[in-house]
Every structure is written in C-alpha cells, then in structure tokens.
Amino acid sequence: MESTVAIVTGGSRGIGARIVHRLARAGHHVLLVYSRGDAEARATAERCAAETARVVPFKCHIAAPDGPELVFGQASRLGSTTVLVNNAGITGRISDLEAADEDDIQQVIDINLTATIMLCRQAMRLWLDAGDERPRCIVNVSSLAAKTGAPGEYVWYAAAKAGVDALTIGLAPEAAPYGIRVNAVSPGTTTTTIHAKAGRPNRAAEIGARSPMGRPATPDEIAAAVEWLVSSEASYVNGAILDVTGGAR
Numbered sequence: 001m002e003s004t005v006a007i008v009t010g011g012s013r014g015i016g017a018r019i020v021h022r023l024a025r026a027g028h029h030v031l032l033v034y035s036r037g038d039a040e041a042r043a044t045a046e047r048c049a050a051e052t053a054r055v056v057p058f059k060c061h062i063a064a065p066d067g068p069e070l071v072f073g074q075a076s077r078l079g080s081t082t083v084l085v086n087n088a089g090i091t092g093r094i095s096d097l098e099a100a101d102e103d104d105i106q107q108v109i110d111i112n113l114t115a116t117i118m119l120c121r122q123a124m125r126l127w128l129d130a131g132d133e134r135p136r137c138i139v140n141v142s143s144l145a146a147k148t149g150a151p152g153e154y155v156w157y158a159a160a161k162a163g164v165d166a167l168t169i170g171l172a173p174e175a176a177p178y179g180i181r182v183n184a185v186s187p188g189t190t191t192t193t194i195h196a197k198a199g200r201p202n203r204a205a206e207i208g209a210r211s212p213m214g215r216p217a218t219p220d221e222i223a224a225a226v227e228w229l230v231s232s233e234a235s236y237v238n239g240a241i242l243d244v245t246g247g248a249r
C-alpha cells in the first residue's frame with residue numbers, strides 16, 4: 001500500500017507527539033511541524049524510528065504569512081498529503097482579561113485560530129486540484145474551553161477555540177463533496193507542559209482531581225481520538241466536535 005502524508009502541527013511534544021506516533025504507526029509518513037524546540041522535535045521523530053513510515057521534523061512558525069505554503073510544500077516532498085491535523089496551540093499566561101498583554105492575546109489568536117484557518121484554506125486549494133479519488137481529512141484540535149469560556153484563566157484562548165469549532169462545522173459541508181472530511185477533537189484538561197507555560201504547572205492535576213473521572217487525560221487518550229477520526233473507521237463522521245473530556249463540561 002502506498003504511504004500517504006499526514007501533516008501534524010505542534011507535533012514535537014504533548015498531544016501532538018502522540019498523534020505523530022499513532023499516525024506513523026498507522027502507515028502515514030508524517031511531517032512534524034514545530035516552531036522552536038529542535039531537540040524535542042528530533043526526539044519525537046527518533047521515537048518513531050521503528051515504524052516503516054517516515055517522520056520528518058519541519059521547523060516553521062505556522063502563523064507566519066508564508067507558513068501554510070511552506071508546510072504543504074515541504075509535505076509534498078514526502079508524497080501525497082491526505083491528512084492535516086491542526087494541533088499546535090498556546091494559551092498565553094493565565095490571568096483575567098483586563099490584565100492580559102495585547103501581544104500575547106494576538107499571538108494566541110494567530111496560532112490557534114488564524115493559522116488553523118489558513119492551513120485549512122491551503123489544504124482546500126491543493127486538494128480540490130489534486131484530481132484523484134483519495135479520501136482526505138482535516139482534524140482540528142479544539143478545547144473544552146470553547147464551551148466553558150475559561151473565565152479567570154484565558155478567555156481569549158477560549159474565544160479562539162470557539163472559532164476553531166465554528167470553522168470545523170462550517171467547512172465540513174463545504175469540503176464533503178470533494179471527499180474531504182473535517183472534524184475536531186475537543187480535549188479536556190490533559191497532562192502536558194502547556195500548563196507550566198501558562199504559569200500553573202500543577203493545573204492539570206488540580207483540575208483533573210475535580211473532574212468526573214478524578215484525573216486529567218493523558219496525551220495519548222486525546223491522540224487516540226484523532227487517530228480514529230483520521231481512520232477509515234470514521235468514514236461517515238464529518239463536522240463532528242468530539243469531546244474527549246472524561247465527562248467534564
């Protein structure tokens with residue numbers, strides 16, 4: 001079977017690193033996109049070395065004006081891209097809105113929402129012209145915050161993720177006639193370093209302890225949902241926002 005290419009943004013650590021490994025194990029060559037952590041990206045790619053499929057790190061700031069074109073251009077060197085996973089995300093520092101820094105807010109919107117829209121647009125432009133019958137799909141990684149609004153933590157991030165949900169719902173019927181499915185996974189609190197970067201290293205454990213299942217998600221539990229949405233098992237799933245929150249609302 002010919003290997004196809006999956007692009008995974010934010011693939012160097014956390015949830016993205018597990019998505020990269022699962023998609024490589026499922027037989028996709030993977031372009032692992034990250035913007036800063038060279039050593040992390042290399043280590044994640046090396047952990048996939050036992051798989052037959054190739055995992056290639058690509059350093060690129062996805063919110064740069066030429067980011068989407070560079071990402072898809074690089075992916076085309078590996079083969080035919082059939083999967084785009086928009087996973088890269090940042091929250092900014094935890095605070096009330098009134099205390100938040102304008103540049104931080106802009107960066108959060110740029111990376112979580114604008115870059116996701118632009119990467120989806122690039123996928124649509126290239127895939128509509130592909131002229132083959134390959135099934136293709138986009139999975140956006142949203143957040144439970146889109147529904148809670150994340151008061152007192154990062155309402156701007158929640159707003160960006162609500163935009164990702166709307167993008168997913170709207171693009172799915174637009175893309176469906178071309179054999180392209182568009183879905184989202186909406187994780188609840190998950191044990192990654194995103195919380196330390198937001199200024200609260202113990203956040204996942206604290207929130208997890210108060211959640212219905214009494215613990216946060218592992219990155220692999222979120223990645224499993226992404227892998228399923230990409231797979232042919234989900235061939236009639238389109239426009240879905242799949243909550244993986246352990247029952248938290």
Ligand SMILES: NC(=O)c1ccc[n+]([C@@H]2O[C@H](COP(=O)([O-])OP(=O)(O)OC[C@H]3O[C@@H](n4cnc5c(N)ncnc54)[C@H](OP(=O)(O)O)[C@@H]3O)[C@@H](O)[C@H]2O)c1
Pocket residue numbers: 009010011012013014015016033034035036037038060061062063086087088089090111141142143144186187188189190191192193194195197204
């Ligand atoms: N962890 C949670 O509790 C949780 C809950 C709900 C939703 N989510 C969502 O899940 C996704 C993954 O989160 P995570 O917790 O795994 O985060 P993480 O561990 O902080 O990883 C973020 C990834 O995004 C990459 N990245 C950041 N900015 C980038 C940019 N401008 N261009 C390219 N790559 C960039 C990072 O690599 P570099 O630093 O090298 O750029 C890294 O690979 C995010 O969309 C997040 O919003 C997480």
